[in-house]
Amino acid sequence: MKISNILVCAIVSILVASCAKKISPIKNKETISQVDQISLLKQQTEINNPYIVDAKNKLIQFVGSKNFDNYIIKHGILNCQGDNNQSSCVLNFYLSEYYKLKYDMQLKKWVEENQAQHDIELNKIKATENNIKNYCQSSADFIEAIYTKDTDKITQYFQPKFKMSAQDILSLQTKVTKDNYSLFLIEENPSILQEMKVDYVEECLNNPKDNIINYFNIFR
Incomplete structure (x- = not known):
């Protein structure tokens, strides 16, 4: 390589390095300048304007x-600088962003709820004779567990089998334990509980929809 070419390359390298050093602080100034502009814009528009403060706080709930x-x-609030009505511009910006995020969250929640419902439908079983018999017997066993206060069996076995929430379980327990007469009979003669189960299964087979616990979340 000729000496002249080497000198040219060296000069170009020096110039490029020099430019890079000069450009870097300019970027930092721009970043700082944006922060200062935001601070100034807030001061100018929030003084004696509770509507803007309220709208800003609502948006903060979503954004943090x-x-x-x-x-x-990032979403363009600095476009409000120089607007003929800065306060109105900022208020509209906050409210637009707030309702957009709120809508997105509601849409996401709706999709998740519908997906959950779809999953429930997919997991339902056919109301075959065998399945009906199985769940009639299990319903009778479930009622027995409530009468005997077998909490472990209720939460570990029956709750998932019957696809019930903790609130569902509590409601069923309250309903069953309101039957004071049956409780009295069981206390007087615990063996009568087995007879009650037989009667329950028989009635359930004749009318499964009303007697199988949580029927419509189990069967298609």
Whole structure:
């Protein structure tokens, strides 16, 4: 390589390095400048304007205070600078972003709920004769566990089998234990519980929809 070419390359390298050093602090100034602009814009628009403060706080609930300034810069709040009505512009910005995020969250929740319902439907079983017999017997066993206060069996076996929430279980327990007469008979003669189970299964087979516990969440 000729000496002249070497000199040219060296000069170009020096110039590029020099430019890079000059450009870097300019970027930092721009970043700082945006933060200052946001701070000034807030001061100018929030003084004696509770509507803007309220709208901002609503948006913060979704975005979080830590990332708030970065979020509003990214989504264009600085476009309100120089607007003929800065306060109105900022208020509209906050409310638009708030309702957009709220809608997105509601939509996500709706999708999740529908997916959960879809999963429940997929997991339902056919109301075959064998399945009906099985769940009639299990329902009778479930009632027995409530009468005998077998909490472990209720929560570990019957709750998942019958696809019930803790609140569902509590409601069923309350309903069963309200039958004071049956409780009295069982206390006087515990063996009568087996007769009650036989009667329950017989009635259940004749009318499974009303006697199988949580029927409509189990069968298609």
